Amino acid sequence: MHLALLALAATAAPAALAQGDAARGEAIALHRSQGLCVLCHAMPGQNPALQGTIGPPLAGVGSRLDAATLRQRLVAPEQFNPETVMPAYGRSTGLQQVAAAQRGKPLLTDAQIDDVVAWLATLR
Numbered sequence: 001m002h003l004a005l006l007a008l009a010a011t012a013a014p015a016a017l018a019q020g021d022a023a024r025g026e027a028i029a030l031h032r033s034q035g036l037c038v039l040c041h042a043m044p045g046q047n048p049a050l051q052g053t054i055g056p057p058l059a060g061v062g063s064r065l066d067a068a069t070l071r072q073r074l075v076a077p078e079q080f081n082p083e084t085v086m087p088a089y090g091r092s093t094g095l096q097q098v099a100a101a102q103r104g105k106p107l108l109t110d111a112q113i114d115d116v117v118a119w120l121a122t123l124r
């Protein structure tokens with residue numbers, strides 16, 4: 001009984017990661033006051049003159065990294081590089097230089113992060 005439940009939980013996890021909406025995720029990634037990923041990353045299909053080069057290009061990232069790693073990149077980028085300049089999108093504590101109106105709120109909600117992960121996974 002317990003084993004069956006565990007097996008169910010294990011198979012449910014990847015499905016939960018895949019629940020985001022890729023089109024919404026792309027809009028969030030481009031949005032000036034939401035993701036603004038394009039500030040640091042080249043994104044496929046965008047004007048090359050308006051793309052940052054601080055981070056690696058995101059083209060093909062969906063084949064390089066699995067969904068769990070993509071999500072982790074967004075919520076805890078410092079786990080990959082302690083000195084990273086990439087914002088921790090899902091966190092509301094332990095941040096520096098946060099504007100008053102934004103204090104106590106994450107940059108992106110859990111659902112928005114699911115959408116961005118779904119979009120990143122399509123970049124093959």
Ligand code: HEC
Binds near residue numbers: 054074084086
């Ligand atoms: C202020 C700059 C900055 C912003 C904004 C930013 N990133 Fe990053 N990102 C980086 C840097 C720099 C790296 C390289 C690893 C590191 O130093 O953290 C990175 C790494 C990544 C990686 C791993 C890429 C790979 O090929 O290994 C992903 C995925 C990623 N970012 C996605 C995003 C998404 C999606 C957004 C927007 C929601 C975003 N980033 C916003 C700077 C940024």
